[in-house]
Amino acid sequence: MTRIPYEYAVIQAVPRIERGELINVGVLLYCQRQDFLAARTHLDETRLLTLDPAADVAAVRAALASWEATCQGGGASAGMKLGERFRWLAAPRSTVLRAGPVHMGLTVDPAAELERLVELLVR
Template sequence: MRIPYEYAIIQAVPRIERGELINVGVVLYSQRLDFLAARTHLHADRLRCLDPQADVTAIAAALASWEATCNGAGAAADMKPGERFRWLVAPRSTILRAGPVHMGLAADPAAELERLLELLVR
């Protein structure tokens, strides 16, 4: 049985004034299964094409915090998965942001997350 889920692409925008970005991850939420996870992949060479001065190490650490937030770390400890998802996908003007939220159907959200990462990021 396929169940509904929501997902957003995590984007790196190293120079906000230029508006250029690369896809660096996916965050996926399924309310029905109480599933929330993010998977990331930072392609350093692509990032440096947009900004040769980009701090790849700092951006990678920030990406790791997206995955930790999904797992309830830090300030998200008392939030439910749906609240964490909404917090992560809320508009922001930082180097990392979420793109628009999309919907889908899948039998296995974890497998779908990996498929979306491969399709949209790698």
Template sequence: MRTPYEYATVQAVPRVERGERINVGVILYCRPKDFLAVATHLEPGRLLALDPGADVDAVAVALAGWQRTCDGEGPARDMRQGERFRWLTAPRSTILQAGPVHTGLTTDPAADLERLVALLVH
């Protein structure tokens, strides 16, 4: 049986004032399957094409923070999955931002996460 899920792209914004961004991951939340995960792929060359002075290491550290939050580590340990998803996808003016939240139907959220990363990031 297919169940609903929500997802958003994770976007690197090396210079917030310029508004240029590249997709570096996807976060997917499926409440009925008790699933929350982020999958990321950072290509330094693409990021540096937007901003030759971009701090690639800082973006990688920020992506690792998204992973820890999805996993419920650190301050996120007391948050439910839905709360963590909403917190990560809330509007912000930082080096990583979430795109709009979209929905879909799935029987396998992990497989759909992989499919979306291949489609939207690679």
């Protein structure tokens, strides 16, 4: 089987930006050759509240859901191509959720690779 390139970034929650502490809460994966873009998220509430006991867990969950919806073309991303959506989500930002550095890899199955990365880097 031929492996194809993909790009991914870890989605990070930074509940108190002034402290710079973060936890991994998901993975964003884009594979141009297979027209694949998806985000898988997993929020460990205990870890989040350890960093900031006053964190708004519901708001973080809603923001994570919006990342997943953006991958599917929801909201303001409706007219964007997949690569544009990936770059938009992976762009640097100073909010509670941000993407870490973009990395590359090779895979035969982007969806399976996304699940593998979530298990490895988030859960």
